[in-house]
Amino acid sequence: MENMIIGIDLGGTNLRIGAVNNKNNLIKPLVLKSECIASSPSPISTLCKLIEEYLCDTNITHIDAISIGVPSSVENDNATVICTTNIRNQSGEAVFSHVNIAENIKKHFHVPVFVNNDVNNLMLYDTLTHHLEDKKVLVGIYIGTGVGASVIINGDFLKGKNGAALDLGHIPYYGKKELCSCGKKGCCECYASGWRLQQIRKEYYPDSPISELFTLHKTEDPLLDFVSACANIYAIMATIFNPDALIIGGGIPEMKDFPKEQFEKEINASVGKDVLSYGFDVIYSTPFVGKGIIGAAIFARKMLLKS
Numbered sequence: 001m002e003n004m005i006i007g008i009d010l011g012g013t014n015l016r017i018g019a020v021n022n023k024n025n026l027i028k029p030l031v032l033k034s035e036c037i038a039s040s041p042s043p044i045s046t047l048c049k050l051i052e053e054y055l056c057d058t059n060i061t062h063i064d065a066i067s068i069g070v071p072s073s074v075e076n077d078n079a080t081v082i083c084t085t086n087i088r089n090q091s092g093e094a095v096f097s098h099v100n101i102a103e104n105i106k107k108h109f110h111v112p113v114f115v116n117n118d119v120n121n122l123m124l125y126d127t128l129t130h131h132l133e134d135k136k137v138l139v140g141i142y143i144g145t146g147v148g149a150s151v152i153i154n155g156d157f158l159k160g161k162n163g164a165a166l167d168l169g170h171i172p173y174y175g176k177k178e179l180c181s182c183g184k185k186g187c188c189e190c191y192a193s194g195w196r197l198q199q200i201r202k203e204y205y206p207d208s209p210i211s212e213l214f215t216l217h218k219t220e221d222p223l224l225d226f227v228s229a230c231a232n233i234y235a236i237m238a239t240i241f242n243p244d245a246l247i248i249g250g251g252i253p254e255m256k257d258f259p260k261e262q263f264e265k266e267i268n269a270s271v272g273k274d275v276l277s278y279g280f281d282v283i284y285s286t287p288f289v290g291k292g293i294i295g296a297a298i299f300a301r302k303m304l305l306k307s
């Protein structure tokens with residue numbers, strides 16, 4: 001039980017926790033509802049309690065670090081969560097907004113604590129799984145309930161001045177007017193997200209289960225449009241970054257019968273011609289529920305090596 005890292009993948013719905021050894025094997029993963037953090041009067045203490053219970057239940061006595069992925073941008077200190085738009089408390093406020101969550105957890109457990117955007121952690125897992133570590137430019141876009149993006153340039157994440165870069169879900173789609181959960185109008189997430197797919201189901205296919213939507217209706221206009229809106233965001237990012245590889249992930253592209261052929265055709269039709277002349281690999285993220293936990297552990301080991 002040496003060299004364990006506790007990885008946590010705090011999502012909009014589920015919180016996944018597990019121990020990861022230095023061969024990146026996931027040991028005893030546990031899935032809880034994120035609700036228990038969201039509804040707590042003291043979310044960080046509740047998180048500490050969960051970690052403590054997990055360590056106790058698994059008889060793990062020594063850990064190297066704790067690493068947490070959150071559905072939010074994270075400041076360049078790898079500790080301060082900028083805003084969890086998709087995890088809100090009962091009053092409707094974002095549970096973590098400009099809050100250093102690493103500090104208090106570190107005080108409690110006396111080990112290094114790292115916080116990272118969840119999509120960056122998924123990207124680390126995918127980079128390792130597909131042996132892309134030596135590539136120059138990698139672009140990953142993960143479409144689930146919302147839209148998350150991660151860019152790795154020469155081995156480092158693109159973070160921006162403060163850490164708020166790549167807020168891709170809220171990039172404006174020109175001329176669009178739909179009201180977004182962030183308060184703006186016409187954001188990407190209003191047209192290309194799980195949230196939008198739910199809306200399409202309600203409006204056009206109330207009798208079809210969400211998991212069957214592509215199987216039953218992928219050749220019909222509402223879903224053709226939806227897939228185009230998703231392809232659009234990949235095409236924009238490929239045009240900006242001229243990547244070695246474009247990584248495609250998240251609940252939507254991982255759905256049964258997602259029309260990969262139409263999707264890739266539309267990406268290629270929209271990408272800037274210069275970038276297209278050099279091409280890029282299209283890689284689908286491997287569907288595996290533990291990848292956010294393992295990704296968090298990979299991030300922690302990278303950070304420990306740097307310190």
Ligand SMILES: [Zn+2]
Pocket residue numbers: 169170180181182183184187189
């Ligand atoms: Zn928005």
